[in-house]
Amino acid sequence: MQILPILAALRRHKAGTILIALQIALTLAIVCNALFIVHERVERANRPTGMNESNLIAVQNRYVGAPSTYLPIIRTDIQAIRAMPGVEDAYVTNTYPLRRGGWSLTARTAPDATKGGAQTALYFGDEHTLKTLGVQLIAGRNFTASEVGSFERQESPSPPQVIVTKTLADKLFPNGDALGKVIYYRGGKPSTIIGIVAKLTVPWVDMDFMDSVTIMPLTFNDGGQSFMIRTKPGQQDAVFKSVPKVLFDVNRMRVLPEKYGIRTFETVRANAYEADRGMAILMSVVCGVLLAITAAGIVGLSSFWVGQRRKQIGVRRALGAKRSDILSYFMTENFLIALAGVVVGTMLALGLSQWMFTHFEMKRLSFTYVMVGVVALLGLGQAAVFAPALRASRVSPVEATRSV
């Protein structure tokens, strides 16, 4: 391969060479960082909640009017839902994973300690909670119906029995003997850990205590409630459609908010990670368009060079150069330019990643992405230059005798 003559020839059109190399460098820097962001966002949007998320429906309900207590109405509602055909199980709660709104406080191992607690999200529920959510109990037992109580707005929730996630149990009791131990939420009343679940995430998407959850056998006597419904396989659509009618037939004095009233858990997840999905789509589109523009630029400039050098090509052909020699000349030329571009681009990409690390609290770019980007851009350059190079190889030796 005649690299030195190619380099010598490139020196004659410096501006164009530098422009293509620069464009490849910038594209590489942006594309691999953008792809990295896409990967991070997709990974985030797929984080598991610890539940069995299929066949799960979340209903957000708000009672209207001011009854002296909501408890009987809540009980009637949940019984009506459990009696629906196609419903496997259901329970009433304050919030659930990915709802982005809920209640958190500090759980402590001593009643009066001011330090050494662990922040935890609270999910109110009953003996149906574990089955409805499909979370896995790894130690201890479920609540019994007789353990389920209620509490008022003016009380702090602190039932005698609680079920906690493994993460919370390990944080409070690092020796792994949390089961049966007593912990304290606000108010100084003791709660015994009767069960531990493998994993369940908090209602929010950005928290430093993502897997630290307490399930309490309590019903909150309040006008705002969420119903969680597990449907039998294949029955989700039917239940989804008939839930509002069932609820309004039981009692008209309620509001199911327009957008967030009744959602399948797929919708809950999609809503929670909407911004991340939007960002991932945007970044992918930008990458696609950038690569297309870069390819178009290479095609444009290479075509121009081929046109400019028809006479030289003709001379080479007349002197015995094969078509494949001409083809490989242009392909090699592009490869050398692209190589210079990706070398500069790699440095730019790492610099850009460092800048985003300091300004946008992002992780540092992994080197795999740079390598993927380098290979992609070298390939793209070769693909883009192929058509003009092929045209160059078809220049007939007769061109040598023609004027430009």
Place this chain on the structure above:
Amino acid sequence: MFAYYLELAFRSLRRSRALTALMILAVALGIGASMTTLTVLHVLSGDPLPERSGSIYMPRMDPRDLSHAEDTKLPVQVTWIDGMRLLKDRRADRQALMVGGTVPVQSDDQAMDPFIEHARYTTADFFPMFAVPFRYGQPWSDAEDESRAHVAVIGADLNARLFGGTNSVGRTIRANGADLRIIGVLDVWRPVPHFYDIYTGSFSGSEGVFVPLSTARALEMGRDGGISCWGEGSTAENEMERASCTWLQYWVQLDSAAHLEAYRRYLDGYAHEQAALGRFQRPQHPEVTGLLAFLEEQKVVPSDVRLQVWLALGFFVVCLVNTVGLMLAKFMRRAGEVGVRRALGASRRSVFAQLLTEAGLIGVAGGVGGLILAWAGLALVRRQPDAFARLAHLDLAMLVATLLLSVIATLIAGLLPAWRACSITPALQLKSQ
């Protein structure tokens, strides 16, 4: 002369359509992406009260105990005890204590299904202090705050929904099961960002129902927003007036530097008095934060939006580099023509001017294309469910800026190719013909 250059440019652009289209497309994509993201940023980082922001302040102090000593940032909310005391002392030109919430709402027309509405429980000065525009009626007075009057001011949207936009002053709405007499109806009012309570959504719209704070507390209306407790502080609803928790927003209006200085001294005195009493346990450095400084400090604009702007600008640079390359190819291909024109006496300067005119023309076309793309981009943004997205519109300033940016950027991009083309020696070109 310019008209002639323009005609030449038109002809030349028509001659190689694919290349021209590619250049215009690249400029349009770059411009379109940049302007879309910049418009969103521009909207989000706007001043919520353009005529007032300079005189609106948030008094801040630190009522917490020593348990979270590592957190040295001043709270952005106040306790009920402190808020009430500052409110009653009336040391600012205007002051309001408030908290957000949601209530089920019904009109006096019982046939209508109830629905959930965002509410704000606040004190009388809220309306004059934030220059809230009224369409009908007026705000409530201090006396109504004191007497826990069952009155409400409702927003324009709610008035349209409940009463078809007619003057509803004197009618009643049921909020959270209580009958409230409507005494005022707002005009359209949508401060962006939703500065006075960042916990109920930085870009959510303004609330539909406004109720005196004392009334809302007495009627146990549902409270929303951020709450932060320490010590024995409990979120139990009937404890909120005594709890060691910050959960209310407190804002003041201070009309002059002298008032600001006086208020600073007053707040400093108050904080140290509370520290002396043992209520406040930490070292006290109270602050009176201006509205715009507060938005800056709270990083109200999502970092994703800033990241998108940078990404779009990077994208634009790549598009411009691409355009420089294509223009270089295009101009150099006309080396023969340039040679002839130079040999016939055209000055280097006039060839340069002519080629730049061509670049400018690409800039104009790219700018128009970019505007169309930005318009489409913003239409897409508005379809997003985020609360802020609906606010993104191109205004006249952004429109002009888009075209100017496009033309200027393309002219700069054209400098190198034009200079290269016109520095060709005419003799050399003519010889090779």
